[in-house]
Amino acid sequence: DQQVKQNSPSLSVQEGRISILNCDYTNSMFDYFLWYKKYPAEGPTFLISISSIKDKNEDGRFTVFLNKSAKHLSLHIVPSQPGDSAVYFCAASEGSGNTGKLIFGQGTTLQVKP
Protein backbone atom coordinates (compact mmCIF):
# COMPACT_ATOMS: atom_id res chain seq x y z
CA ASP A 1 0.00 0.00 0.00
CA GLN A 2 1.54 3.25 -1.16
CA GLN A 3 1.22 5.68 1.75
CA VAL A 4 2.84 8.56 -0.13
CA LYS A 5 1.89 9.10 -3.75
CA GLN A 6 3.14 11.37 -6.47
CA ASN A 7 0.64 10.78 -9.23
CA SER A 8 2.42 12.79 -11.92
CA PRO A 9 5.51 10.93 -13.15
CA SER A 10 6.69 13.96 -15.11
CA LEU A 11 6.19 17.69 -15.51
CA SER A 12 7.50 20.09 -18.14
CA VAL A 13 7.51 23.87 -17.70
CA GLN A 14 9.07 26.87 -19.39
CA GLU A 15 11.94 28.70 -17.76
CA GLY A 16 10.69 31.56 -15.59
CA ARG A 17 7.25 30.05 -15.04
CA ILE A 18 5.97 28.33 -11.93
CA SER A 19 6.48 24.61 -11.33
CA ILE A 20 3.95 22.88 -9.07
CA LEU A 21 4.71 19.37 -7.88
CA ASN A 22 2.04 17.50 -5.96
CA CYS A 23 2.05 14.79 -3.35
CA ASP A 24 -0.75 12.94 -1.54
CA TYR A 25 -0.58 10.81 1.56
CA THR A 26 -2.93 8.45 3.31
CA ASN A 27 -1.55 8.12 6.84
CA SER A 28 -3.00 10.80 9.14
CA MET A 29 -0.21 10.11 11.65
CA PHE A 30 2.40 11.67 9.37
CA ASP A 31 3.45 14.93 10.96
CA TYR A 32 6.56 16.02 9.08
CA PHE A 33 7.02 16.27 5.34
CA LEU A 34 10.10 16.82 3.19
CA TRP A 35 10.99 17.39 -0.43
CA TYR A 36 14.18 16.04 -1.96
CA LYS A 37 15.77 16.75 -5.31
CA LYS A 38 17.72 14.07 -7.15
CA TYR A 39 19.93 14.13 -10.20
CA PRO A 40 20.66 10.89 -12.11
CA ALA A 41 23.24 8.62 -10.50
CA GLU A 42 23.46 10.83 -7.41
CA GLY A 43 21.96 10.74 -3.94
CA PRO A 44 18.92 12.93 -3.16
CA THR A 45 19.56 16.31 -1.59
CA PHE A 46 17.24 17.87 0.96
CA LEU A 47 15.27 20.82 -0.38
CA ILE A 48 12.62 21.99 2.06
CA SER A 49 10.41 20.60 4.81
CA ILE A 50 7.22 21.42 6.70
CA SER A 51 5.78 20.40 10.02
CA SER A 52 2.11 19.51 10.30
CA ILE A 53 1.54 22.48 12.60
CA LYS A 54 2.15 24.78 9.64
CA ASP A 55 0.44 25.12 6.28
CA LYS A 56 3.22 26.91 4.44
CA ASN A 57 6.99 27.09 4.47
CA GLU A 58 9.05 29.24 2.16
CA ASP A 59 12.74 29.19 1.30
CA GLY A 60 13.80 31.43 -1.55
CA ARG A 61 12.24 30.21 -4.77
CA PHE A 62 10.78 27.14 -3.06
CA THR A 63 7.50 27.05 -1.14
CA VAL A 64 5.80 24.00 0.30
CA PHE A 65 2.08 24.06 1.06
CA LEU A 66 0.36 21.55 3.31
CA ASN A 67 -3.38 20.84 3.31
CA LYS A 68 -3.94 18.41 6.15
CA SER A 69 -7.65 17.98 5.59
CA ALA A 70 -6.99 16.88 2.02
CA LYS A 71 -3.79 15.01 2.99
CA HIS A 72 -2.04 16.87 0.22
CA LEU A 73 1.16 18.84 -0.11
CA SER A 74 2.67 20.69 -2.99
CA LEU A 75 6.03 22.21 -3.88
CA HIS A 76 6.05 25.48 -5.80
CA ILE A 77 9.17 26.64 -7.60
CA VAL A 78 9.08 30.25 -8.77
CA PRO A 79 10.67 31.16 -11.10
CA SER A 80 11.71 27.82 -12.54
CA GLN A 81 15.26 27.53 -13.87
CA PRO A 82 16.85 24.94 -16.17
CA GLY A 83 19.04 23.80 -13.25
CA ASP A 84 15.87 22.76 -11.43
CA SER A 85 15.45 19.89 -13.89
CA ALA A 86 15.66 16.77 -11.73
CA VAL A 87 13.53 14.15 -10.02
CA TYR A 88 11.67 15.44 -6.98
CA PHE A 89 10.62 13.14 -4.17
CA CYS A 90 8.25 13.98 -1.38
CA ALA A 91 8.64 12.10 1.89
CA ALA A 92 6.71 11.82 5.13
CA SER A 93 7.82 11.03 8.63
CA GLU A 94 6.02 8.53 10.82
CA GLY A 95 5.10 9.54 14.34
CA SER A 96 7.09 12.20 16.13
CA GLY A 97 10.13 11.83 13.94
CA ASN A 98 12.23 10.24 16.66
CA THR A 99 13.02 7.23 14.50
CA GLY A 100 13.82 9.41 11.53
CA LYS A 101 12.16 6.85 9.29
CA LEU A 102 10.80 8.35 6.07
CA ILE A 103 8.27 7.09 3.54
CA PHE A 104 8.99 8.28 0.00
CA GLY A 105 6.75 8.86 -2.98
CA GLN A 106 7.60 7.55 -6.44
CA GLY A 107 9.06 10.83 -7.63
CA THR A 108 8.19 13.39 -10.31
CA THR A 109 10.64 14.24 -13.07
CA LEU A 110 10.69 17.98 -13.69
CA GLN A 111 12.00 19.36 -16.95
CA VAL A 112 12.49 23.10 -17.20
CA LYS A 113 12.87 24.22 -20.81
CA PRO A 114 15.02 27.27 -21.61
Add this chain to the structure above:
Amino acid sequence: DGGITQSPKYLFRKEGQNVTLSCEQNLNHDAMYWYRQDPGQGLRLIYYSQIVNDFQKGDIAEGYSVSREKKESFPLTVTSAQKNPTAFYLCASSIDRTSGKLYNEQFFGPGTRLTVL
Protein backbone atom coordinates in the same frame (compact mmCIF):
# COMPACT_ATOMS: atom_id res chain seq x y z
CA ASP B 1 34.34 18.07 5.11
CA GLY B 2 31.50 16.19 6.76
CA GLY B 3 29.46 13.84 4.68
CA ILE B 4 28.45 10.34 3.68
CA THR B 5 30.57 8.19 1.43
CA GLN B 6 29.54 5.06 -0.39
CA SER B 7 31.86 2.76 -2.21
CA PRO B 8 32.19 1.60 -4.83
CA LYS B 9 30.21 3.79 -7.24
CA TYR B 10 29.59 0.86 -9.59
CA LEU B 11 29.63 -2.79 -8.63
CA PHE B 12 29.20 -5.91 -10.68
CA ARG B 13 28.61 -9.33 -9.29
CA LYS B 14 27.89 -12.76 -10.63
CA GLU B 15 24.60 -14.37 -9.83
CA GLY B 16 24.81 -16.41 -6.63
CA GLN B 17 27.52 -14.30 -5.00
CA ASN B 18 27.19 -12.19 -1.89
CA VAL B 19 28.41 -8.60 -2.08
CA THR B 20 28.89 -5.91 0.58
CA LEU B 21 28.24 -2.23 -0.02
CA SER B 22 30.09 0.26 2.13
CA CYS B 23 28.60 3.32 3.83
CA GLU B 24 30.57 5.65 6.08
CA GLN B 25 29.56 8.97 7.65
CA ASN B 26 31.48 11.53 9.68
CA LEU B 27 28.47 13.68 10.59
CA ASN B 28 28.17 12.20 14.08
CA HIS B 29 24.69 11.02 13.16
CA ASP B 30 23.09 8.34 15.27
CA ALA B 31 20.76 6.85 12.69
CA MET B 32 21.65 5.29 9.35
CA TYR B 33 19.49 3.88 6.59
CA TRP B 34 19.70 1.81 3.43
CA TYR B 35 17.35 2.34 0.50
CA ARG B 36 17.05 0.86 -2.92
CA GLN B 37 15.78 2.73 -5.96
CA ASP B 38 14.43 1.04 -9.07
CA PRO B 39 13.43 2.83 -12.28
CA GLY B 40 10.12 4.62 -11.93
CA GLN B 41 9.91 3.88 -8.24
CA GLY B 42 10.59 5.80 -5.11
CA LEU B 43 13.11 4.95 -2.46
CA ARG B 44 12.26 1.79 -0.57
CA LEU B 45 13.69 1.20 2.89
CA ILE B 46 15.78 -1.95 3.32
CA TYR B 47 17.19 -1.63 6.84
CA TYR B 48 17.76 1.12 9.35
CA SER B 49 19.72 1.55 12.54
CA GLN B 50 19.00 4.16 15.21
CA ILE B 51 21.99 3.38 17.36
CA VAL B 52 25.16 1.28 17.39
CA ASN B 53 24.62 -2.49 17.69
CA ASP B 54 20.93 -2.17 16.87
CA PHE B 55 19.05 -2.28 13.56
CA GLN B 56 15.55 -2.96 12.24
CA LYS B 57 14.14 -4.35 9.04
CA GLY B 58 12.57 -1.95 6.61
CA ASP B 59 9.95 -2.72 3.99
CA ILE B 60 12.09 -4.92 1.73
CA ALA B 61 14.68 -6.58 4.00
CA GLU B 62 14.50 -10.07 2.51
CA GLY B 63 17.80 -11.10 0.94
CA TYR B 64 19.78 -8.38 2.70
CA SER B 65 21.77 -8.16 5.92
CA VAL B 66 23.45 -5.32 7.82
CA SER B 67 25.67 -4.66 10.80
CA ARG B 68 26.23 -1.57 12.94
CA GLU B 69 29.40 -2.16 14.95
CA LYS B 70 30.53 1.46 14.74
CA LYS B 71 28.58 4.70 14.73
CA GLU B 72 30.27 5.78 11.50
CA SER B 73 29.68 2.64 9.47
CA PHE B 74 26.62 0.74 8.25
CA PRO B 75 27.57 -1.86 5.61
CA LEU B 76 24.89 -3.63 3.60
CA THR B 77 25.34 -7.19 2.32
CA VAL B 78 23.30 -8.25 -0.66
CA THR B 79 23.03 -12.00 -0.41
CA SER B 80 22.37 -14.60 -3.06
CA ALA B 81 18.87 -14.91 -1.59
CA GLN B 82 17.92 -11.51 -3.00
CA LYS B 83 15.98 -12.39 -6.16
CA ASN B 84 16.37 -9.14 -8.04
CA PRO B 85 19.45 -7.33 -6.68
CA THR B 86 20.22 -5.10 -9.66
CA ALA B 87 19.39 -1.58 -8.46
CA PHE B 88 20.72 1.74 -7.24
CA TYR B 89 21.47 1.59 -3.50
CA LEU B 90 21.44 4.66 -1.32
CA CYS B 91 22.70 5.11 2.21
CA ALA B 92 21.50 7.94 4.45
CA SER B 93 22.01 9.21 7.98
CA SER B 94 20.15 11.49 10.35
CA ILE B 95 19.45 12.46 13.95
CA ASP B 96 22.27 13.77 15.97
CA ARG B 97 20.65 13.23 19.34
CA THR B 98 22.76 15.95 20.90
CA SER B 99 21.32 18.55 18.53
CA GLY B 100 18.04 18.83 20.41
CA LYS B 101 16.07 19.04 17.18
CA LEU B 102 12.82 17.14 17.10
CA TYR B 103 12.83 16.59 13.37
CA ASN B 104 15.87 15.82 11.29
CA GLU B 105 16.21 15.44 7.58
CA GLN B 106 18.16 12.54 6.18
CA PHE B 107 21.40 13.17 4.35
CA PHE B 108 22.21 10.85 1.48
CA GLY B 109 25.39 9.42 0.06
CA PRO B 110 26.13 9.37 -3.68
CA GLY B 111 24.83 5.83 -4.13
CA THR B 112 26.14 2.52 -5.48
CA ARG B 113 24.88 1.03 -8.72
CA LEU B 114 24.85 -2.76 -8.37
CA THR B 115 24.51 -4.89 -11.47
CA VAL B 116 24.15 -8.66 -11.33
CA LEU B 117 25.51 -10.39 -14.39
